[in-house]
Amino acid sequence: MNKECIRRLNAADTDFDDRLNQLLAWESVADQQVEATVADILQQVRTRGDAAVIEYTNRFDRRTMQSAADFTLSAADLSAALERIPAAERAALEAAAARVRDYHQHQRQESWQYREADGTVLGQQITPMERVGIYVPGGKASYPSSVLMNAIPAKVAGVDTVTMVVPAPDGQLNDLVLAAAAIAGVDQLYTIGGAQAVAALAYGTASVARVDKIVGPGNIFVAAAKRAVFGQVAIDMIAGPSEILVICDGDTAPDWIAMDLLSQAEHDQQAQAILLSPDAGFLNAVSVSLEKLLAELPRREIAAQSLAERGVLIQVGSIEEAIALSNRIAPEHLEVSVAEPERYLAQIRHAGAIFLGRHTAEALGDYCAGPNHVLPTSGTARFSSPLGVYDFQKRSSIIHCSPAGADHLGRVAATLARGEGLDAHARSAEYRVVDDQS
Incomplete structure (x- = not known):
């Protein structure tokens, strides 16, 4: 039998954390020669x-x-x-x-x-x-x-x-x-x-x-x-390679899940495809499907390198453990291909986009589902969000004091300003304060 096209890990193994961290590691723009070239181009365009x-x-x-x-x-x-x-x-x-x-x-x-x-x-x-x-x-x-x-x-x-x-x-x-x-x-x-x-x-x-x-x-x-x-x-962001993480209970067709993984692996050699399941037999079946379907892809060389270098099938103890692991990884795309996926939604803290149910392929989100496909990668879903309307809107604070409000706030501000040693701040606030000292 040929060597599997994608590695296997078990979350229960003692060296699992180290192996997973190595697999997830990815540096963004860190090439000094590239940065030097870019700096020169930017300067030339700025001046010429x-x-x-x-x-x-x-x-x-x-x-x-x-x-x-x-x-x-x-x-x-x-x-x-x-x-x-x-x-x-x-x-x-x-x-x-x-x-x-x-x-x-x-x-x-x-x-x-x-x-x-x-x-x-x-x-x-x-x-x-x-x-x-x-x-x-x-x-x-x-x-x-x-x-x-x-x-x-x-x-x-x-x-x-x-x-x-x-x-x-x-x-x-x-x-x-x-x-x-x-x-x-x-x-x-x-x-x-x-x-x-x-x-x-x-x-x-x-x-x-x-x-x-x-x-x-x-x-x-x-x-x-x-x-x-x-x-x-x-x-917007400095985007890394495309990522997909699939959580499956083992009851979705292996070919479906395999093709979902391949849909990201075909992007480029550094793309990452991860499957988490408590069912070892299902992981075996998906591995077989990957080999079969990979041979049919026009971009099979790219996808094969992606799977071999950054892809992984991980056996976990339960769907709950899979979700906890997914939150640690904070993937760009997360498929929850299980029965009653809504019951797990509140447990999901970190993901760029969440695809619920067996019939929701990540590829739909890339093109026509409606939500944006510009998503945080490389774990940045821990603190970043999809591109949206809010990225093109600005917020300005509005403060319009009444005379009574200026009197009250002026006293508070003056006290704090003097505590910071900023006398002009204090006096500016006090000019609007009603003089009741006699």
Whole structure:
């Protein structure tokens, strides 16, 4: 019998914790040479603007651009792509967009205020960002779903201008990506990528207006650039490889679970697929299914490397133990493929997206279920959330003191300010205090 294509662990083994930690370890952007290259690109674009963007894009994407007009697409270009794609693909994009838009409408936050007894008004004003930049991979990795997931929440939030950048290696563009941009309501589109595109969005050029936030996935150079410009602009996250963790009681079809694992393993060699089950026989069956189904995949070499290097089937003592282990891992995608999955939902603390029940494949969330597929990875679900409308809205505090409120708060503030040695603070507050000392 051939060696299994994926390793096996048992949570009861004495060395389990060490082996699991080694398996989960992943460093994000830490390559000094990459960071040095990116720093130079950012500086060149910051000082030379469009000229540097054109120079780097011609070099890295094998283009022959002469001016910004060569990397700018119009609304008519996007509409033309929408007309060119097959009717079935257009219908699928529109159906997915409608579901994503409907889901995110529920996330809108509204301004609020309340009035205290003395007439002082406190509250919070919610306003959308003015400009947001969306990075979408191009070339071999063309993801129209990423366009929908990044642009639609921004538009639902009320962002004034959504600017999209997408590289076009050798001048090639994907019509599905352009059509998705048309459907999602992208306002501006530039066919540039890499660190130079991130720099143009962050600093602005003569042709590309500076944005307030940059979102969307990219390669290691894009990730390094996003990290470097954070502070100049906001960013969504530094995403790691895709992950799926499946908890199964052993009663779901092994082929279903195996293909769910493969759906993430085929992303790239560093993607991670994990299955937890108390049923050893089921783990055996899934291992057999993986070998069988892997041979059928066009991207089998990528998926096979992912499974061999980062995948694992883990036997646990119970579903409750599986959930506790999942909370420790904090996966990007969590499938709970068990009977009555709702009974376990309250126990789940850390996961980017939770897929309940035997019929809920993670792949549905990638495309058309409605919730966002931009999710925290590498354990960051412990403190991070999916991309959403709230990422494109800002909150401003509102304070409107009545005379009585200013009198009361001024006395409190002055006392605290003098305790901190800040006399001007104290006197500023006291100017609004009623002078009742005699």
